[in-house]
Amino acid sequence: MIFDIFSFQIKIKTNTQTKFETKMKKSIFLVMMLLLSTFSVAQNKIFPFKINKVVLDNGLTVLSVPFDSPGIIAYYTVVRAGSRNEVEPGKSGFAHFFEHMMFRGTEKYPEQVYNDILKRLGADSNAFTTADWTAYHIVASSDALETIIDIESDRFMNLKYTEEQFKTEAGAILGEYNKSASSPFLALYEKLQDLAFTTHTYKHTTIGFLKDILDMPNQYDYSLKFFDRYYRPENCAIVVVGDFDQNKLIQLVKKYYGNWKRGNYKPEIPVEPPQTEEKVGHIPWKGKTLPYLAIGYHIPEFSTKNVERAAFDLIVELLFSKTAPLYQKLVIEKQWVDFINGDAPDRRDPFLFIIMARIKNESLIDSVKNEIFNAIEELKTKPVSKKRLDEVKSYLKYSFAMSLDNPNSVAYTVGHYFQLTGDPESVNELYALYDKITPQDIMKTAQKYLTPQNRTIVTLTEEKK
Structure with a gap:
């Protein structure tokens, strides 16, 4: 059990989601039969589904997998940035911080409007952060695809928050740290990684060093820099699995994400030297x-x-x-x-x-x-x-x-x-x-x-x- 993921959860569940779950259960048997038959045909491929891959001109990767889940899709936005990317001393915890801030809304879809849309859709929305990546995911009705692409592209391209909102969320991070610190597991992983690593950013856990979290309210300008570096199309992927039309999906992604500007930042992750003594x-x-x-x-x-x-x-x-x-x-x-x-x-x-x-x-x-x-x-x-x-x-x-x-x-x-x-x-x-x-x-x-x-x-x- 690795306490590497600290999740900021927005779980909006309605009776519609229960219908989703019922449909999903009905399809499980068919999926299992497909898996077993696929193994017999192509034993060298453990993943039995076709993965469609399209890369937009701005570098955004779109990965889509048709799956027998009538009326249901899963929609992931993958950001290839986690606590590993927190290379500056004193700035740990910002990958996890943005897992929180990404739910703060935009001018087009403020926080409450965004949440209300998901609630009306009967969608299940969540996010998590690890050492290497951050993911934002939604399970919803297939006919909500364009709405999901609209609201997700908007927050990734147009996230906006004030310094006051930043400080409020930084305080929430401290509260989450204190809650996690009430269990021995966080202390164990902190100590283990801090001792085992001298140089690499794996030295700190995903939530960050406590001293950095305490100083986080003073780092508003750095937060803007972190977002500008990593929340760029060439560093992200959209993953869609379920019941959808491939041509329509790509048309919608190009329509809503096409103006997302490519970045050019490449982090220099320090290399950990070999350990020579216990x-x-x-x-x-x-x-x-x-x-x-x-x-x-x-x-x-x-x-x-x-x-x-x-x-x-x-x-x-x-x-x-x-x-x-x-x-x-x-x-x-x-x-x-x-x-x-x-x-x-x-x-x-x-x-x-x-x-x-x-x-x-x-x-x-x-x-x-x-x-x-x-x-x-x-x-x-x-x-x-x-x-x-x-x-x-x-x-x-x-x-x-x-x-x-x-x-x-x-x-x-x-x-x-x-x-x-x-x-x-x-x-x-x-x-x-x-x-x-x-x-x-x-x-x-x-x-x-x-x-x-x-x-x-x-x-x-x-x-x-």
């Missing part, structure tokens, strides 16, 4: 809590060519799935932890393989840590069986396929792989790469990256009275 940190927690353990190992950036990076997606399952020996020992047999998991988040730049556990007693922290290290050492020295590896590959393949059961999930997938590589078809290359990974690849990858000098360890325990 780093250790501790957080004394003032409230009541069970102990936590977080471990991070540096790993490569997302790639459809690098076997080592792809191997970590399999290592996550080999070590931490519910059938894994380590999970069985710590959760089921010894009952030392109430959860343990691992994650290798997709990132545009080298990030971390993260292990997280909540431990039932402080006296067990070292024992749990040693069991994790022992499992890693076994991965380095004993080849995993081909049968087990094939089972993991099959699980990844079919769990992914089964997730593609509605327009929103499909649109998210297209947006996710586009923001990583600029090519949504890279998802097919990734799953083809999984098929090539051998037990020896798993061993070599573990030997290379899962070393003491490449890891950062953070513990969190209740502060002693």
Whole structure:
């Protein structure tokens, strides 16, 4: 569970949306049958739907996927900017800040007018920010397509807010930070990333450093600069999935987005040097809590060519799935932890393989840590069986396929792989790469990256009275 996404949610739900959900459920069975039949025809393509791609003269990419969801569309605006892009010292948190400000309205569609339109449409509107991208998404009736394109293009081209509105929203960000800080997870990820990174902007979480959030009300002029840099057509994509006419879609996008002016800013993201020694940190927690353990190992950036990076997606399952020996020992047999998991988040730049556990007693922290290290050492020295590896590959393949059961999930997938590589078809290359990974690849990858000098360890325990 990576607390990398801090969402500013506008959820406008009506009885019309319930009708949408009913229609979507009826189409799920047909979608699943399509998926299974597609696999038999083209086993090298995990993503079974055709992706239409059109690039406007101003650089805006339009990605559209016909999907059997009668009367329903999902509409995403993908911005290839997240906390990774916050390169100036003292200016973290602005990618997330704009997730908030984008709902403040324009001269044509002020905030309340925009919200009223979505409510009348029975639409579900939301947004999220991550380290690498920001996404704004709507699920609505297909016949609302032009209205959605109109209001979305307007706010991306004509967002307008006063310094007073800016300061109000900056205060809301602080409130959100304080709310998140009441949970140990934010503190753990802050400490882990701050220790593990010395140079790269992954040093801070998506919501930003607290000191920068406190100073945010004074950064009105910088906010205008950030928006001008990244909210440009060449840095964005429109993703439409569902029931629509392709020719009409492109005509409408050109009509409403055609005058959006191209920018020219290219950020210089600092390169993180290799870690050369183990780093250790501790957080004394003032409230009541069970102990936590977080471990991070540096790993490569997302790639459809690098076997080592792809191997970590399999290592996550080999070590931490519910059938894994380590999970069985710590959760089921010894009952030392109430959860343990691992994650290798997709990132545009080298990030971390993260292990997280909540431990039932402080006296067990070292024992749990040693069991994790022992499992890693076994991965380095004993080849995993081909049968087990094939089972993991099959699980990844079919769990992914089964997730593609509605327009929103499909649109998210297209947006996710586009923001990583600029090519949504890279998802097919990734799953083809999984098929090539051998037990020896798993061993070599573990030997290379899962070393003491490449890891950062953070513990969190209740502060002693």
